[in-house]
Amino acid sequence: MTVTSPALHTAAGTATPRQRFVQCASPGGLHRVAYTEWGDPANPRVLVCVHGLTRSGRDFDRLAAxxxxxxxxICPDVVGRGLSSWxxxxxxxxxxxxxxxMVTLIARLDVEKVDWFGTSMGGLIGLGLAGLPGSPIGKLLLNDVGPHLEPAAVKRIGDYLGKPMQFExxxxxxxxxxxxxQSFGPLTxxxxxxxxxxxxxxxxxAWYFxxxxxxxxxxxxxxDEVAAAGEAALWGALKAIQGPVLVVRGEKSDLLSRETVEKMIAEGNKVxxxxxxGVGHAPAFLSAEQIGIARRFFIGPGADAS
Incomplete structure (x- = not known):
């Protein structure tokens, strides 16, 4: 299903995204995952951008343009967020x-390989998928996330997560x-x-999230036991990845420590x-400078933000 809506036009550039949906399955039944698609739909070179815990795929409008x-x-709304089903x-x-x-979504795209940009939770999803045998992920950018998450930051997130909010x-x-x-950076x-x-x-x-x-x-x-097992699995996934991995850390991040980044470089293959x-968790990738970091990693030296 494809929908082109004026609401999806952005000021980030001349590109116009297409709103699409794919049907996925879980043991609890069927659900729809929404995603925006940018660029030539016939282009076999695909970049999947996946957002953080309570965010949406629209975080990537500027980067995608x-x-x-x-x-x-391809910028999905992870199930339970944005325009996707609950x-x-x-x-x-x-x-x-x-x-x-995400495996179902990539199958819908009809490509053998994708590159992946994952912010926070989106990075954990990419890390889990990239570490599987036969994974379709080539290059992987992890935006302020790694196998080890600092407990204080996890508690901070848990303190507000899921609380019902209503706005006038x-x-x-x-x-x-x-x-x-606010730790995304000094945004306008x-x-x-x-x-x-x-x-x-x-x-x-009224307005709701x-x-x-x-x-x-x-x-x-x-x-604690489940968290430790999950962390061990993610370290194993990182070690299994053969393609290039770029870890982006916000200088003031409370979720991803410098020590964890150093360990990722030491234990990974091409990290x-x-x-x-000046930013914490997680860099927003709205500025030309930050988008340029991603373009140089995925496209190559000299690929400045356009």
Missing amino acids: SFSDRYRV LNVPNYYAVPHYVAD TLQQGIDYAALLA PEEWREINTPLLQERDG RYDPRIGQPFAAIT SSVEIP
Whole structure:
């Protein structure tokens, strides 16, 4: 299903995204995953961009517009977020299920290989998929995330995750989302409005976040033993990846430590890193300078942001 909507036109460039959906399956039934598609739909060179825990694929509008000259760019709303369905069984809001959805999405794209840009949760999904035998992922950019997550940051996220919020106006919702994401960097009011508006929807005269608040249930239920097993699996996945991996860290990140980045470089095969000054978790990749980091990694030296 393809929909082209004026609401999806952006000021980031002349490229216009297409709103699409793919049907996926879980033990709890069928659900739809929404995604925006940029660039030539026949281009076999595909970049998949996957967002953070409570965000949406529209976080990548500027980056996708920039890359659409070289790539077909796919920006999904992970199930339970954005325009995607909510799951009938909230226990399936976890990385293994998200990986399965992305396998279905890539099959829909009818390509053998993709490159992957993953922010926070989107990076964990990419890491899990890239470490599987026969993985379709070539180059992998991990935006401020790695196998080890600092416990204080995980607690900070858990303190607000899943709490029902209601706003009288769209601007109130935009401002609250900006407060939660202030470590993204010193963004302008226009930039906050650009990336936060898609997170909100109006119902009966009030504004609400689009994500399913039940995504917080499996997050809150994680025990120390489960967390340790998950971290071990992610380190194993990193070691299995043969393609290039770029770890981007925000200088002030409380989720991804420098020590973890150093360990990733030491234990991975082709892992390099970049640290972005003045930002925390996670760099927003709205500026030409940050987009240029991604273009040089995926496209090559001299590939400045367009």
